[in-house]
Amino acid sequence: MNLHQYAETHDVFNQVPPLEGTNLYRVDLPLQEWVRRFHGGWAEERLDTYGALAGGPLMAAGFLANEHKPEFKSHDRYGHRQDLVEFHPAYHELMRTAIEHGIPSLPWTDPRAGAHVARAGLSYLHTQAEAGTGCPLTMTFASVPALKLQPDIAEQWVPKIVATQYDPRNVPMAQKAGVTIGMAMTEKQGGTDVRANTTKAYPVGIPGPGQAYELVGHKWFCSAPMCDAFLTLAYSEKGLSCFLLPRHRPDGTRNQFYVQRLKNKLGNWSNASSEVEYRGALAWMIGEEGRGVPTIIEMVALTRFDCMIGSSALMRQALTQAAHHCAYRQVGGRVLAEQPLMQNVLADLALESEAALALTMRMGRALDHAHDEQEEKFARLVTAIGKYWICKRAPAMINEASECLGGAGYVEETVLPRLYREAPVNSIWEGSGNVQCLDVLRALSKEPGVLDALFAELGDGHGDARLKAHIAQLQTAFRDTDDIQYRARQLTEDVAIALQAKLLLEAGNATVSDAFLASRLGQGGRVYGTLPRGIDVEALVARSTPHPM
Template sequence: MINTHEVLNQPPPREGVDEFGSNAPLVEAVARWGRADVPGAPAPAGPGRTHRAAPDVSTLDEIGRHVGSAAFQRDAERANTHPPVLHTHDRWGNRIDEVEYDDAYHRIMAAAIGAGAHTSAWASPGVGANVDRAAVFFLFAQVEPGHACPVSMTHAAVPTLELAASALRDEWMPRLLSRAYEPALADRVGPREARPVSRSGAKHSALVGMAMTEKQGGSDVRANTTRAEPTGVDDAWGREFRLTGHKWFCSAPMSDAFLVLAKAPGGLSCFFVPRVLPDGERNVFRIQRLKDKLGNRSNASSEIELDGTAAWLVGDEGRGVATIVQMVTRTRLDCVIGSAAGMRQSVAEAAWHVRHRSAFGSLLVDQPAMAAVVADLALESEAATITAMRLARAYDDDAAAPDSSDVPEQGFRRLATAVAKYWICKRGPGHAYEALECLGGNGYTEAFPLARRYREQPLLAIWEGSGNVIALDVLRVLAREPEAFEAFFDVVGEAAGEHAAFDLALAGARAVVSEVASDVTSGAAAARARELTERLALVLQASLLVQHAPAAVADAFVRTRLEGDGGLLYGALPPGVDTSAILARA
């Protein structure tokens, strides 16, 4: 009798994998630019407080095994299939504006915060600190990207919060640096007169988000209409205001505080808005609804209403964009890291499938057409990974020595952040699709993670500035900070002389820069902004691969991305590409 329900020729579950140790480009990048370890175990939540237990995963190997475990993968799936639920009122009609998450989400958050994915680079600064933190962030975002939003915003809020009044900063900064995860809002922060003394009734940790976008302006934050009216009170936290307005996108609304842009009498300004006021009362922070999004389902994105909401000025009045730009810059960096992490998940799943699935008489990986596709996907992933890690290294001067920055590195990261954000995040969706297709019909089902990844990848190209916004920012750098281009080409030029095709592409990129710079404020320059940004991105990636990757990887990338010797879609590799060597790293 034929058993029609016998399962044959299906790949085994990809579980029990060390996601760090199995990722050769990431391991090599951390060894090159990081400290190859993340010091310290999760800090306790503090006396008398309860928090969700986080596993002690304080090294990258431990983190890699944790996120590669079957349990973490099940939590990642559940956090997305049981999305957040908004509760505007309690059973008695009191306005509470709380978001309920599945326990799987809380377990993921506890592990990520406990491992320092949020602020470890600030808590333990030094050369390589941002690379180590980026690697932790990468590993968690590779398997479950939705939780990475509040993790990223909390990391990015630190330099902006440094501009707040000393008492506010001194009270809140230790909470941001804590490795404890306490998901509930504080019941009581303490009496105003006691501020800023630490109180046993306060939470010992905090997540910080931001709210800038309004429905009439989008990326044009100067079109914001939210008003900030001074109360005349100037207390230990600084100048107090009352905010009134609507924010069209506010991610992670369960966070403990937010950095918000609003129009004060002196112009657009940045404000610190706590969810719970110093006297223990809830601040006015009305969550109107949660967005029904294409992807990113585990992360609550919302519309909020501010109505006489208490807020404290951060930075100078009228300098809101300049104040919050440090936060935006670092969340853009995390978009790059998150997109690279998504590419790694896509490649890892595709490579696993083709190594365990047979068709037409042989394993898929042994069939040249499929091997070429996966190898091409691996090239893209490796280029994104090495770029993200080198970019993270450029941020180390701030964490290591805030008072004495490395000016060339600052210039490099100013331009390279925008360039990488544009290119790597835009390459993410197409990359995810091609990897999904490697799994055939399985890839298109929700039972496998690549359908979720396919919906996830477009977000990071939109968040913190979509394509035109970022490309025009590159033009802005060219017009106002030409020294950043000098620093960029100093870094990229370190690969000069190693590959003839790279040298030609580098000269071509320089030529386009000169052409655009001659009339950088014109409409013609704006029309070439994407071309310019793409050229810069490709020579940056090629430079890093030529210097640091195996010859098979660097040569294939240069031939297909710079010489145009490949096709327009993945898998059209030219003759002579060593697909076996590339696949060995996937």
């Protein structure tokens, strides 16, 4: 008897070919079209280059950075307090690549038409490889407008913030060519309610904007604690004020900034999030004293935009994985992507992904035209609307995409479990759902012209009776101010759907827009895969399926 005759129990077949090494830009037709539509086409070569990186080495680095989480080293071997967070080299590869390609800096260093759109495209590709680096990259990018409210401080810091050089060393800013910026706002007792903060700021000498203070207090959530400086809030004599707090003092000694512990989070594993204390930490006031919230909003508006980009990117990568799997996997002797019910699911997921991308890129266009009154008012409102709706849609959409792979989508060898763990963070960070919806009401009620700007954007339905009726219902709903706060989520959702429908109609792809309107304003079901009859699902699936080039 041959002792090895039973060693091979089966043949391996009906497996999906690897997707690794795919250029994520080249296989994403919607991304290409929306970037061009909103004047970012000049960056196509940059996006193509980054698409190859994101689908190749950065995707591999993302797996490593999540497998090897950051570690907090409070003291060195000699017992000196150091407050270091150590990262795997893969994390630094991700950060270095993003910074060298201008993800935190492009609109500030090359502010031509379409710069915010092009930068959003780069970030969209990067996030598909790994989202955990998004916090430091976003905060570094978004810090620039806030810092420019204090020109003397900005003169020192902004050139290094927008530099395309990454230096992770724990050394003073003066010794670096490029720096990263973090943010520390929330405290245990307040969370989103930053006016409940208790951190105090004491002037070192002359008080006021641009002057030095010492801060005493705590921050319950400080993401990316190895950044070179942090924008933070503390109470000075005239009220809650904004400060820039560096990790090192001007003489090179470490600042009185103490990491208490790292958060053990649901997802976002490659990024370190921490609790910190200020024990007389030296910081400089940014902007007008007592106006800390309006000052920091200059930063928060852009970080909320990046939540839109991030969630859209997670959805796109989930769709890419699902569509690729179904293009090859056979069940009952037929490829999944050719089976009607799976086509219904994949087409529905594709609609959700493209609608999210369309609204995100439209926001990028608004930022590119921020000095236009209509665009400024549009951005003020849609930052909150888009952040709420897109981030809310991501977890369920990614869950459905995972289900397309069956059990294979539930194991860590695929990227899908990481995408699913990552999805909730964007709906929580920078104000959870209720905060965004209340901000929508605040913008509409307290800022003249915002409601008019919204309906000017929506128009008359662009020839579609369903959208026209939906817009009319919205106008009626906003005139009815009774229990409007109670209805804020429904109103925000209805506006988001209207904007997405309008954008898809304007883009001129009738297959996409007809399907979206029929399902989102017609008789679609309550879960994905319930598109009504008459939808060209084959065309939608083909549009979203990656064909490696």
